[in-house]
Amino acid sequence: MTAKSLDVVGIGNAIxxxxxxxxxxxxxxxxxxxxxxxxxxxxxxxxxYASVGAGLETSGGSAANTLxxxxxxxxRAGFIGRVRDDQLGAIFSHxxxxxxxxxxxxxATSGPSTARCLILVTPDAQRTMCTYLGASVALEPADLDxxxxxxxxxLYLEGYLWDSDAAKRAFIAAAEVARAHGGEVALSLxxxxxxxxxxxxxxxxxxxxxxxxxxxxxxxxxxxKANSFEEAVEQxxxxxxxxxxxxxxLGSLVLADGQSHRIEPIQLGPLVDTTGAGDLYAAGFLYGxxxxxxxxxxxxxxxxxxxxxxxxLGPRPQANLTELVQRHLS
Amino acid sequence: MTAKSLDVVGIGNAIxxxxxxxxxxxxxxxxxxxxxxxxxxxxxxxxxYASVGAGLETSGGSAANTLxxxxxxxxRAGFIGRVRDDQLGAIFSHxxxxxxxxxxxxxATSGPSTARCLILVTPDAQRTMCTYLGASVALEPADLDxxxxxxxxxLYLEGYLWDSDAAKRAFIAAAEVARAHGGEVALSLxxxxxxxxxxxxxxxxxxxxxxxxxxxxxxxxxxxKANSFEEAVEQxxxxxxxxxxxxxxLGSLVLADGQSHRIEPIQLGPLVDTTGAGDLYAAGFLYGxxxxxxxxxxxxxxxxxxxxxxxxLGPRPQANLTELVQRHLS
Numbered sequence: 001m002t003a004k005s006l007d008v009v010g011i012g013n014a015i016x017x018x019x020x021x022x023x024x025x026x027x028x029x030x031x032x033x034x035x036x037x038x039x040x041x042x043x044x045x046x047x048x049y050a051s052v053g054a055g056l057e058t059s060g061g062s063a064a065n066t067l068x069x070x071x072x073x074x075x076r077a078g079f080i081g082r083v084r085d086d087q088l089g090a091i092f093s094h095x096x097x098x099x100x101x102x103x104x105x106x107x108a109t110s111g112p113s114t115a116r117c118l119i120l121v122t123p124d125a126q127r128t129m130c131t132y133l134g135a136s137v138a139l140e141p142a143d144l145d146x147x148x149x150x151x152x153x154x155l156y157l158e159g160y161l162w163d164s165d166a167a168k169r170a171f172i173a174a175a176e177v178a179r180a181h182g183g184e185v186a187l188s189l190x191x192x193x194x195x196x197x198x199x200x201x202x203x204x205x206x207x208x209x210x211x212x213x214x215x216x217x218x219x220x221x222x223x224x225k226a227n228s229f230e231e232a233v234e235q236x237x238x239x240x241x242x243x244x245x246x247x248x249x250l251g252s253l254v255l256a257d258g259q260s261h262r263i264e265p266i267q268l269g270p271l272v273d274t275t276g277a278g279d280l281y282a283a284g285f286l287y288g289x290x291x292x293x294x295x296x297x298x299x300x301x302x303x304x305x306x307x308x309x310x311x312x313l314g315p316r317p318q319a320n321l322t323e324l325v326q327r328h329l330s
Numbered sequence: 331m332t333a334k335s336l337d338v339v340g341i342g343n344a345i346x347x348x349x350x351x352x353x354x355x356x357x358x359x360x361x362x363x364x365x366x367x368x369x370x371x372x373x374x375x376x377x378x379y380a381s382v383g384a385g386l387e388t389s390g391g392s393a394a395n396t397l398x399x400x401x402x403x404x405x406r407a408g409f410i411g412r413v414r415d416d417q418l419g420a421i422f423s424h425x426x427x428x429x430x431x432x433x434x435x436x437x438a439t440s441g442p443s444t445a446r447c448l449i450l451v452t453p454d455a456q457r458t459m460c461t462y463l464g465a466s467v468a469l470e471p472a473d474l475d476x477x478x479x480x481x482x483x484x485l486y487l488e489g490y491l492w493d494s495d496a497a498k499r500a501f502i503a504a505a506e507v508a509r510a511h512g513g514e515v516a517l518s519l520x521x522x523x524x525x526x527x528x529x530x531x532x533x534x535x536x537x538x539x540x541x542x543x544x545x546x547x548x549x550x551x552x553x554x555k556a557n558s559f560e561e562a563v564e565q566x567x568x569x570x571x572x573x574x575x576x577x578x579x580l581g582s583l584v585l586a587d588g589q590s591h592r593i594e595p596i597q598l599g600p601l602v603d604t605t606g607a608g609d610l611y612a613a614g615f616l617y618g619x620x621x622x623x624x625x626x627x628x629x630x631x632x633x634x635x636x637x638x639x640x641x642x643l644g645p646r647p648q649a650n651l652t653e654l655v656q657r658h659l660s
Contacts, residue, residue, distance in 0.1 A: 049424060052428065054425035054429055056388065058385075068384070086416075098383045099384055114417075314386065316384055
């Protein structure tokens with residue numbers, strides 16, 4: 001295996017987030033389950049948008065947030081995903097490149113507009129998401145920059161891609177190329193409902209293709225229909241090289257090469273908005289991993305990045321992550 | 331004069347802000363003067379955007395921020411301004427309506443895209459703005475909803491409109507309609523460079539058309555080429571019914587009906603971003619004014635609203651202004 005020119009390459013939905021404040025009642029009135037992601041079509045997206053207050057727009061997308069975070073930490077990052085050639089697409093493209101992530105997927109010149117995610121932030125800082133996938137689902141195997149995938153130490157895939165058949169095929173094709181070139185494959189399970197929709201498929205994927213798995217407590221227990229976190233931990237043990245399981249204020253558990261590490265949570269200020277917490281945990285973890293850090297240290301880096309992003313509105317860190325690592329973990 | 335159905339109607343540029351962090355060196359490298367607004371064309375806007383970091387998008391526009399603030403306080407507000415029928419135009423239109431401001435100017439279906447303002451926030455929380463006026467300058471006298479103007483207790487105009495000849499004509503036509511229907515005319519001088527560009531014209535306007543003038547220290551001293559704030563105060567005295575002159579951390583001075591009131595500044599937390607401070611001062615002031623409050627109380631309402639908006643990123647209050655008024659000024 002030759003030296004790699006990129007640390008992590010991610011494939012995911014290219015999304016612009018619209019953050020709005022909402023109360024519990026609004027979630028109930030619109031049959032939304034707090035803390036989860038629901039898919040909506042364009043008409044539903046417009047209807048929901050019309051019923052919420054003023055928003056704040058910021059680039060998002062789960063894997064995209066992770067890759068932006070890795071670049072902000074100083075890692076060599078690449079992202080593959082599809083926007084439309086519209087104003088929101090220009091914002092997404094600018095923001096991911098502005099932090100130093102390679103992003104070269106050509107924008108679609110026809111078809112649906114750039115994907116949007118309406119994120120309802122409740123007073124308890126939890127976020128509930130309604131995603132219109134738009135141009136994102138136009139990602140196909142033919143769009144993959146396989147040369148970039150081959151250059152990655154780790155290929156990172158978000159489970160949300162499973163909601164599009166074409167993207168799913170692109171996802172598996174990319175995993176095979178990464179493996180063939182000596183790279184590792186990492187997967188985030190993304191969302192408990194997403195796991196619900198694709199349980200068997202995800203189980204096969206974890207067994208057959210995944211080296212590093214990221215999941216929160218709800219997602220991992222849903223994946224194995226387990227009755228408790230402990231039972232889910234038992235189920236996932238030995239199925240992939242690393243499983244990094246996040247548990248909000250309980251920190252995380254990292255299972256790696258037969259060992260288990262309890263990682264303390266880190267929180268750098270008052271809780272404002274949990275959007276991006278899982279994405280930034282993965283960013284910190286993979287940044288450490290591609291630098292050859294121990295699994296425990298990778299978990300701490302994940303905790304720190306997640307602990308920063310929950311103190312601000314939106315999923316892309318406004319703080320200098322490199323400085324934070326030096327201050328808190330050196 | 332019959333009873334009015336609206337408290338304040340504003341005419342201004344309909345702009346989406348792109349907030350980015352920048353350091354002093356960036357301002358120097360691009361010949362930008364801290365704390366001011368520079369006009370840029372589309373090519374310059376693209377070039378600048380390409381050279382800055384990741385941004386946060388939020389509806390802006392000086393008068394639009396003021397009218398959104400008045401609606402958030404519970405006032406009956408209307409706004410007239412021109413967007414294009416594009417994604418940023420949809421964001422602007424949604425946000426101003428979402429807080430309850432009447433906004434019915436039809437979006438342009440051809441021509442330049444919705445106006446954008448790149449706002450560089452330096453570590454000292456000051457903001458420096460580069461505005462691409464885009465569709466905003468397409469506002470013409472024919473677009474004015476004169477029925478809405480006639481219904482306003484106060485017509486509020488931003489000085490920035492003076493940079494477009496058509497908008498300037500629309501501005502004067504509206505002022506005449508407002509006056510003819512027994513309404514008062516308020517003007518914000520907007521920016522020291524804007525005053526520099528249109529000094530004589532603004533002086534005539536203040537003498538001939540304006541009942542309530544908003545200006546900060548730099549703007550009012552520039553308007554009269556005064557050597558000190560005190561000299562500028564002397565110059566403006568008696569020229570309009572009210573002059574509300576803001577001085578950042580020194581609070582404000584309100585000259586009204588021959589009396590002078592010193593208003594203490596209010597700051598509700600650490601200074602984060604001064605974007606919108608003047609706009610929200612005007613919002614608080616005019617909300618009080620149209621409810622028949624004393625000039626001193628109007629100044630306090632202005633101070634409170636400005637004191638909130640500087641503690642957050644962006645010019646549209648994320649806090650509940652009505653609650654703040656009850657807590658701090660009742």
